[in-house]
Amino acid sequence: MPITTIAGHAVEVNDEGFLTRPEQWSEDLGRELGRVIGIELTDEHWRLVRFLRDDFAHHGETATLRRVSTQTGTPVKSLFDLFPGKPAKKMAYVAGLPKPKGCV
């Protein structure tokens, strides 16, 4: 696996650039991961990112968009507004987690 340096943090990533070792993540790094994909993280972003981290820690799997929406009570439309285009993948990336595996 390649090692890449994001704003001074050396992290192990897969070929696409997703972190392969979630334990290398920190909130500091999360902020930078958001920045490199063009998202300035607000409190609302953080609430979702923290949910993803917490959910992954408990279930060992990245939450799908539907799960993020139902578990955090955030409308799907807002998720698209906060992480435009590909919300599930962008959220996972910022949270330093693998892409979600679930279909829905």
Next chain:
Amino acid sequence: MTSQTETQTPIVPMFDAPEAQGRKLAIICSKGNLDMAYPGLILANAALGEGVETHLFFTFWGFDMINRKTSGHLKFTMLGNTATHLPQGLGGIPGMTHLATSQMKKAIADLDVPEVPDFLDQIVASGGHLWACRMSADMQHLTEADLRDDVEGIISASDFIELTDGAQLLFI
């Protein structure tokens, strides 16, 4: 031991790769069975999550998916479906379709996949477009008042073809 290579420029996913822009998907939903409603919904939802402009066209029995009276009551039957690997005669026993439907609904809910009306809500919230077929509406004597509010219009087949110019198309 794993081999590791350090890269010069940061590796960042290409979320908005230029080739992904402008991709369109058109899904024609022609079935009203519970099991045949899901493939279109799941694919539409997946496409929207990838930033693909998605249009669903409901025609013939697919109308049951957007008709407010039937949308939440689609059924699954063993009859004529050899993939259940059970004797076909069983499917004809009164109550069997009801039983098969509840079992399938439970299996779907266990995966945290929404029921048809909720799934369509999610698709629309994700930016998906719903269209109803003119001929099916006329055949079934239905108007916009019978359909979900978020159906954008009852349109002809040619309108839909024009609307989805350049789209990849799925017929279900």
